[in-house]
Amino acid sequence: MSVDLFQDPLFGLFARERPVATMAQLALxxxxxxxxxxxxxxxxxxxxxxxxxxxxALTQMLADVVLCQxxxxxxxxxxxxxxxxxxxxxxxxxLQRVETATSRGLVQYAFARVAAVQQALGVRRPPDLAGYxxxxxxxxxxxxxxxxxxxxxxxxxxxxxxxxxxxxSPADEAVVDCFPIEDGHAQERSALDAVxxxxxxxxxxxADRNFCTNKFLAGLAAAGAAxxxxxxxxxxxxxxxxxxxxGATASGEVFEQPFHIPxxxxxxxxxxxxxxxxxxxxxxxxxxxxxxxxxxxxxxxxVAVAExxxxxxxxxxxxxxxxxxxxxxxxxxCYPKAALFGFxxxxxxxxxxxxxxxxxxxxxxxxxxAGLSHYYLALEIAQAxxxxxxxxxxxxxxxxxxxxxxxxxVLRQLAQGLEPSAYAKSQxxxxxxxxxxxxxxxxxxxxTKKLLDQRKQ
Numbered sequence: 001m002s003v004d005l006f007q008d009p010l011f012g013l014f015a016r017e018r019p020v021a022t023m024a025q026l027a028l029x030x031x032x033x034x035x036x037x038x039x040x041x042x043x044x045x046x047x048x049x050x051x052x053x054x055x056x057a058l059t060q061m062l063a064d065v066v067l068c069q070x071x072x073x074x075x076x077x078x079x080x081x082x083x084x085x086x087x088x089x090x091x092x093x094x095l096q097r098v099e100t101a102t103s104r105g106l107v108q109y110a111f112a113r114v115a116a117v118q119q120a121l122g123v124r125r126p127p128d129l130a131g132y133x134x135x136x137x138x139x140x141x142x143x144x145x146x147x148x149x150x151x152x153x154x155x156x157x158x159x160x161x162x163x164x165x166x167x168x169s170p171a172d173e174a175v176v177d178c179f180p181i182e183d184g185h186a187q188e189r190s191a192l193d194a195v196x197x198x199x200x201x202x203x204x205x206x207a208d209r210n211f212c213t214n215k216f217l218a219g220l221a222a223a224g225a226a227x228x229x230x231x232x233x234x235x236x237x238x239x240x241x242x243x244x245x246x247g248a249t250a251s252g253e254v255f256e257q258p259f260h261i262p263x264x265x266x267x268x269x270x271x272x273x274x275x276x277x278x279x280x281x282x283x284x285x286x287x288x289x290x291x292x293x294x295x296x297x298x299x300x301x302x303v304a305v306a307e308x309x310x311x312x313x314x315x316x317x318x319x320x321x322x323x324x325x326x327x328x329x330x331x332x333x334c335y336p337k338a339a340l341f342g343f344x345x346x347x348x349x350x351x352x353x354x355x356x357x358x359x360x361x362x363x364x365x366x367x368x369x370a371g372l373s374h375y376y377l378a379l380e381i382a383q384a385x386x387x388x389x390x391x392x393x394x395x396x397x398x399x400x401x402x403x404x405x406x407x408x409x410v411l412r413q414l415a416q417g418l419e420p421s422a423y424a425k426s427q428x429x430x431x432x433x434x435x436x437x438x439x440x441x442x443x444x445x446x447x448t449k450k451l452l453d454q455r456k457q
Contacts, residue, residue: 005410011395014388019418020356020377021384023411026399027355030117030407031110031348032060033400044105053094057083059106059345062095066327066346068382073332096335100180103337103344107178110348113404114174117355120408121362128171129300129308132204132226135176136168137195137211138315139188140322142343145334152334160184161339165191166347167198168315174354175318175347182336192216199223204295206312209233212292217271218263221294228308231273231290237261243275246302251289251310252278256302259292269294274302322346325353325378353377359411364420373425380423 005011014022034056041048041055061080062073070076073095077088084091128134144158152159165179165188177198179191188210196216199205201224212232220227231237243255259273276289293305300308322328328346333339356377361369389396399407 005395006413008392008395010391014384014392015414016417018380018384018388019414020380020423021388023356023359023414024352024377024381025385025388025396026407026410026414027117027352028063028349029396029399030402031113031352032056032063034060035400036109036113037106040105040109041102044099044102046099046101048094048097048099048102053084053086053091055102057085058091058094058098061091062342062345063349065330066342066349067385068327068378069385073330092338095333095338095341098337098341100182100337100340103180103341104178107175107344107347110351111169111172111174111176114351114355115172116404117408117411118172118174118358120404121358121412123358123361123366125171125173125366129204129295129304131299132202133200134170134204134206134308134311136170136312136315137165137205137207138168138312138319139163139165139210140319140343142184142339143329143331145339146331148332148334159334161334162336163188164340164343165195166315166319167195168318170311170314172354173314173357174351178344178347180340180344182340184336189213189216192219196220196223199225201225204228204308206308208312214261214263214269217261217292217294218269221269226293226295228291228293228295228305230309231292235261235292237271239273243273249276249303249306249310251280251306252276254302254306272297272302272305274305276306318350321374322350325374326350355411356415359408359415360418360420362408362412363415363418368420371425372420372423376423 006015034054037056037059038050038054041050057080061076061084064070064076064079065073070079073092074088077084077091141163142161145161147153147159149159162180162182162184163186164181166175167177168174169176179194181188181191192211192213192215196219199220203225205220205225205227207227207229209230209232212229212235214236217227217229238260240258240260243257246254246256248254253276255275255277257273257275259271261269261271263269271292271294274291274293276291278287278289281287289309291305291309295305326346326349328343330339330342333342353374357369357372360372
């Protein structure tokens with residue numbers, strides 16, 4: 001099949017009435033290509049085998065749950081029973097054994113495909129710092145699961161299925177990599193050695209203070225990468241001299257001073273410490289931000305370093321959207337590998353949504369795309385995708401074979417017929433402080449009509 005999809009009148013109807021769902025389906029078919037998923041499994045699986053249940057069908061089944069197209073894993077299993085070719089018990093057993101290396105490989109593969117399509121779309125976003133590729137690192141703790149394991153049924157303790165370190169590229173507005181951790185009690189720092197293995201020269205890593213360790217900072221510097229990381233209170237290091245004022249940002253006054261960190265081999269890592277004295281304290285009550293960086297001063301002064309750290313909120317927005325518009329935490333999946341696989345798949349599907357937004361940006365501008373609500377986009381995808389697949393069963397098989405340029409061409413054409421105002425974010429005024437409610441012992445309820453009548457008087 002070529003790009004003559006638009007000659008199909010039924011496809012044209014969906015393209016006009018449900019453009020976001022149509023675009024999303026094309027992006028998903030490109031990412032969840034069965035042959036590519038089989039290759040990811042073959043390259044990453046260590047002990048698991050595709051004896052009966054195809055990994056591609058397993059992934060596509062769980063994608064329906066993450067996209068909120070199916071209410072539960074068992075409901076999705078009924079839909080995919082023929083492709084899975086096994087019992088529900090076998091499918092659950094397969095999910096429980098999906099290795100974290102496979103989950104991580106799925107995210108890496110998806111980013112490579114997404115980046116190629118975005119490049120073909122030619123969307124111009126704000127560039128990274130000159131000469132550097134920015135990577136933002138943050139962790140996500142999966143919420144407690146249901147008490148389905150025998151060992152948890154007699155306890156009220158929340159069963160934690162694990163956590164994941166997520167790496168985000170602000171230039172691509174997509175998730176680059178992830179590092180699943182099965183132990184729910186393990187520190188996020190336990191995966192930093194694996195993160196260091198992926199660091200490349202001329203990258204700029206931005207992270208919060210939880211990742212500020214001597215070993216991690218030294219590893220980034222040794223790899224030829226730069227960093228802007230908030231200083232942890234327990235970091236071993238000494239400031240050199242008094243901070244000097246450099247300028248100001250919207251958040252506060254900016255100061256700078258040299259900072260030395262002793263290393264295990266006797267060397268000293270010489271850094272710059274940027275101090276931001278905030279106009280308003282943080283949620284934790286901090287009135288200062290202490291940022292450590294090895295960026296040369298001729299590349300980024302202290303004010304620019306403070307602005308780079310402000311980029312970190314973008315990954316927190318991503319993690320919030322995963323919770324709000326996707327089912328990234330499937331509570332019945334109580335086994336760590338299954339829960340982490342579901343979260344990794346949510347990262348893949350988030351990247352698919354960024355392709356849709358990039359196509360809208362190419363057709364209507366970056367500012368218009370940034371003003372769209374992820375909730376309304378995901379709502380149309382969840383509501384219309386099933387009808388789209390039923391009405392057009394034969395239109396999707398060849399999409400996986402399209403080149404990134406072909407997919408970009410079709411997505412841009414679909415986006416041109418989209419009305420952005422139908423998906424725009426709702427604007428609201430500033431929140432007003434709520435009065436403290438009064439507790440009345442005798443009156444446990446009131447009549448709404450009487451209250452309204454009193455208002456009129």
